[in-house]
Amino acid sequence: MKLRYLKNVATLYLAVEKCIGCGRCAEVCPHRVFRVEEKKAKIEDRDSCMECGACARNCPVNAVTVKAGVGCAQAVIVGWLTGTEPTCDCSSGEACC
Amino acid sequence: MSNEKSCCCSTDNCCSILPIALSDNNVTMYDKNDEWVTGEIYTPKGRVPVVSTKLSFKDKLGAWKVRWGIGRKNYRINPGLYAVGKPDQNSPVLVSANYKLTFDTLRKELSGLNCWILILDTKGINVWCAAGKGTFGTEELVSRIYRTGLSGIVSHRKLVLPQLGAPGVSAHEVTKQTGFAVTYGPVRAKDIKAFLDSGFQATEEMRTVKFTMWDRLVLTPVELVSAAKTSLMVFGILFLINLFAARPFGLADFIAYVGAVITGTVITPLLLPVIPGRAFAWKGWLLGLFWTLAFICQSGWFASGYLLPSIGYLLALPALSAYLAMNFTGSSTYTSFSGVIKEMKIAVPLITLSFAVGVVLLLINSIGI
Numbered sequence: 001m002k003l004r005y006l007k008n009v010a011t012l013y014l015a016v017e018k019c020i021g022c023g024r025c026a027e028v029c030p031h032r033v034f035r036v037e038e039k040k041a042k043i044e045d046r047d048s049c050m051e052c053g054a055c056a057r058n059c060p061v062n063a064v065t066v067k068a069g070v071g072c073a074q075a076v077i078v079g080w081l082t083g084t085e086p087t088c089d090c091s092s093g094e095a096c097c
Numbered sequence: 098m099s100n101e102k103s104c105c106c107s108t109d110n111c112c113s114i115l116p117i118a119l120s121d122n123n124v125t126m127y128d129k130n131d132e133w134v135t136g137e138i139y140t141p142k143g144r145v146p147v148v149s150t151k152l153s154f155k156d157k158l159g160a161w162k163v164r165w166g167i168g169r170k171n172y173r174i175n176p177g178l179y180a181v182g183k184p185d186q187n188s189p190v191l192v193s194a195n196y197k198l199t200f201d202t203l204r205k206e207l208s209g210l211n212c213w214i215l216i217l218d219t220k221g222i223n224v225w226c227a228a229g230k231g232t233f234g235t236e237e238l239v240s241r242i243y244r245t246g247l248s249g250i251v252s253h254r255k256l257v258l259p260q261l262g263a264p265g266v267s268a269h270e271v272t273k274q275t276g277f278a279v280t281y282g283p284v285r286a287k288d289i290k291a292f293l294d295s296g297f298q299a300t301e302e303m304r305t306v307k308f309t310m311w312d313r314l315v316l317t318p319v320e321l322v323s324a325a326k327t328s329l330m331v332f333g334i335l336f337l338i339n340l341f342a343a344r345p346f347g348l349a350d351f352i353a354y355v356g357a358v359i360t361g362t363v364i365t366p367l368l369l370p371v372i373p374g375r376a377f378a379w380k381g382w383l384l385g386l387f388w389t390l391a392f393i394c395q396s397g398w399f400a401s402g403y404l405l406p407s408i409g410y411l412l413a414l415p416a417l418s419a420y421l422a423m424n425f426t427g428s429s430t431y432t433s434f435s436g437v438i439k440e441m442k443i444a445v446p447l448i449t450l451s452f453a454v455g456v457v458l459l460l461i462n463s464i465g466i
Binding site for chain 2: 054
């Protein structure tokens, strides 16, 4: 069963007019949000986006923007309490905030 | 992962200096006593340690320990270049992180291959987390390429990065600064052989992050250990209250509490996909409610006039499970920052209120006001 998180929250945006169809976004996305068709990327499954920021960082023409951050409650609480940006200051096995 | 205390090393206090076999001709510093180093290989830039593709008992014990949160902050190897098999100037270069668990997971998949492994200094953090923080990043990769003299060791100009390193690395930037082209390999190390054999082609399956029951299971011990540490303080406070309580806390209370903690830290993560709803706090609350109801019914509290503690527990324990489950967002592989914020804006006030009222009721019952 595919795990899905909250709907309609992701801040992912693709400026199609800038896109050169290189396919990097589709390559790096861990949740297969993008698909490239006829030399243009397309957001196929926005609700699967976890805002890791891989697509935006690897887009050579800055066509993709996303407010990347850690989806980690503990980090958010610490951020709220200390008045700082939530950062993932923690280590784990494979998966982590 | 989720617990602040088990979290990061500030760089000052946890960078131990390994006993090092250092000479002018070493590309990578390493400890001669490390049993995973099986030899050295000579390159135009100096000697490079060759590593085993088999995990020893010590490696496996080390993995088990960090899974339980023991010495996790300092389970690391020296950054630099390592060799697998007998690589030459044409062999592929795989890039990874200096968390020993990550390194072991990678090298055990490389038996029979000849390749180079370029280890970045991620402060002992795995690839994905380090990429999120930027330590597995463009700058570190570029500087590591220069510091190891990689361009004098291999004749090609290609690097294979783990796909989960992509949030930290800008591939086109690396190419611009070093001339090395970046290919993102599969998400999981176990697919690396198939990826190399197929001429650097990753299937959709190899490119997709999963979160299987096993993936979730191995993450729960750390959650449990950190909850247990906090619980010791709770038990201490309860002990003090018991000194002057009319109705002291006893074994039944202990079981109810421990059950709620396990529900939030272990059961909810394990059953994640089958629990209805999407928000983690909701999932934890729901299971916590089931647990508390089951416990109260089983102990016959409803029938025997224990109304006050029953209501107290129904308010406090599901809220506790909800909070612990919410913290598992940090370990999950699919929650977004925006989603977690949305969830928390609703969940945190409700959890706080419910828990506080529940605790007050329990104290009133216990002290006997």
